Amino acid sequence: MKHPEQWDWDSLRKEIPFASWQGQFKWVEEPQVSPDGESVAAIVNTGEGEFNVCINGATWETPFEKIWHLRFAPDGRLTAIVSDSGEWTLAVDGRPWENRFGYVWEPRFSADGTSIAVKFQQDMRYGMAVNDAAWATTFANMTCATLSADGRRSAAAVQVADFGEADIFAFQQGTFSAALDGKPWERRFVNVWNLAISPDGRKLAAEVRLTLYDYTIAVNGEPWGQTFNCVWEPVFDPRDGSVLAPVRQAGQWTLARDGSPAWERRFIQLWHPVFSPDGANLAAVVALSFGNWTVAVNGTPWRSTFNELVSDAVFSPDGKRVAAIGKKNGFYHIIVDDSVWPQAFDMAWAPVFSPDGRLAAARVEKKGKYTFAIDGRLWNGQAEAAWDPVFSPDGRKILFRTIENGSYLRRVLPVSEIAG
Amino acid sequence: MTESASKDKSKQLDEGLERGMAALTEAKIEKAINRVLTGETGARLKAYVETCIHCGLCSEACHYFLSHDRDPRYSPVGKVKQTLWEMLKKRGRVSPEFIKQARLISSTQCNLCKRCAMYCPFGIDVAYLMLVVRRICHLLGVTPRYIQDTAHSHSVNMNQMWVKEDEWIDTLQWQEDEARGDLPNLRIPLEKEGAEIMYSVIGPEPKFQAQLIYQAAVIMNVAGLDWTMPATPGWDNSDMAMFTGDNELMGRLKRVHFETAMRLKVKKIVMGECGHAFRSVYDVGNRWLGWRMPPIPIVHAIDFYYDLLKTGRLKVAKKFEEPVTLHDPCNVVRGGGLADKARYVVNALCENFIEMHPNREHNICCCAGGGVINAGPPYKMVRIEGNRVKAEQLFAVKAKGATVLITPCHNCHSGLEDINHHYHIGFEIKFLGDILYEVIEKPAG
């Protein structure tokens, strides 16, 4: 697919019938829409034990016995997990990979979509396959898979030693490790969770449990010198490759860098640390007290707090602004730089910044109707389904992808029409 | 130390306890006890300990006490006396053998059912005190082997039955295929972002009771609901870590569970008929993480069925005819207040409902809950003999004509099966969902 610069930002409205597919097939599953908004697709049932994918009204050449998990990659290719004769693989734009497996699940994409990874099971052994190339080594069990943002490296927590049924002592000796591109660390741990691959692809960090009680972060197999009562997901500092992670000590959470405290302040909860693209700022979701949630940027919490949850903290591309979702008394809100938009929603999706960071927009839902909010103002349209809004590269236009009255609609609007 | 009643009962050695105890030193014990008593427990523990006047009124509440001919060692306060008071009195200087006994008492002679809290004039929650003891024993590595293995499974796969990621999805797809025999266009929508409901179950369902997933799928499809199930870990709402005392792992499990629902952007999580999982997601695990309430509302199956029947989304074609009785699970009735809704559902589905006595929040526990059944085969007779009064209660309602025993909880189900079998009571035991599936109007297949 073309770069967003080359997308059609001029046609104001394109329409593709969708509800009418119902008449052509036994059933039509939930639709997926391409990033550029030019295609709408769904898994369709064409008869007993026969499935296909319908994209813009035309089916793939070959049907399959089973199809699930239809998703567009960020580069616009359409992927699905497919099965024939009891074997599973990934199909990309209708063409199955050469490799077939006992089972395939959880496809993930590199940021630009050029790499696609799946988890696979073959003969009760587990591994990852990236762009149709399977790991050379497979494992008795595998969890917490990840793919680097550039798609070059894949990693997962893997079981490297056997233990008998209910053999709690062998398990506690450490039977798990982390594998990068299928090559496990030498060191074993009781547990390995939530991995992160460094931006240069040379380091792998993970949460580990050394015993049932001692938690820390291991980087390339080497645990930090300090242990904690609990830890959460590590992140790499894009500037120097150091590792940060939330750590729990004496009932309170803070952020540690390479094992030492990085933030002064302690929290009741701290998770989802996320760096700005330039690495200059770090945001995390925190609870200041029981049932009192917000975002902390570089250790300083916002004043706006939410009694139910805060999630989806995202940075603007220039790293200067942060947006998130908060839920209070049953309603969702959008918060940008500690300022809460006036509306309350039944559901809200992660906000999206314009390339220059000046504006934020989000897909929202109220009473079963979907719409969009830009900088605290609502678009006056309503839809039966909607996908995340996309700003044009110059930030002056916005792409809305919706289903309205049974048709898929691709709309391009001047941002000023909504944001004023 | 006080001789525990458990000593003569547990004839089978439990390696989890024996080897755990062998690795202990008194210094290690003292440190762990003081860590929990000074660092992890606060005003609540202090208030309970200072308020208790040793009156013994709580004894009448406890099925272990009643079933053991009123042996004071099995009374709620007796259990505290043999464990926590001793630890406090000796400032943590107790022996490894003491810790093993404390683990046996807190983890196999108490179901954390909270019935005793209703009998105590001060509302002292002995279940909480037993959880404190369990926490200490966890930190000392003295845990019954089978439940510890379950906790290991939770730690690896985020479910309690070592169900691997592909096996979970495969089971859902298999049940979807099977259920198409009932409803040809039936779906179990996986990973449907923005659905109204995420349906969650406990680990044993895909492992041993896949028909329950089948039934749930039929119910969802007949009611025409917008629902989904995750194809990632986070689907299992159960929590044995809550019962071993591994609070950090409990938090990890609940985080994965709720964040799965948040990722799928659902409005609520509907859970199957499980009691302990309800306690974990609604009260204990969510709160350990800092959430005051579940961040995504939790709807227990009883409440869910109630709503579907009350609003007419499900219609009963022909009521279930055999006379039924209802066992109120502690966690959802005493703990969750669902007694009236459970009765509404039973009456809507069944012709003839006969109450057992006592009932509602006063019902006698099944003796499987609180992780006791998960402590495994060495304690099977501890559970069965420790609940003779349940057998008596069931015989009494059987004498009134009930032949089917409904219980909307997995642990109750398994525990009552054992009691039913051992005491030859002769009930057929069912989930509400079994009957609901059977009696609702379904479109012709």
Ligand code: SF4
């Ligand atoms: S919580 Fe239940 S099992 Fe435990 S002591 Fe109290 S009444 Fe007995």
Ligand code: SF4
């Ligand atoms: S009833 Fe309450 S005060 Fe009396 S012994 Fe039991 S826990 Fe203590």
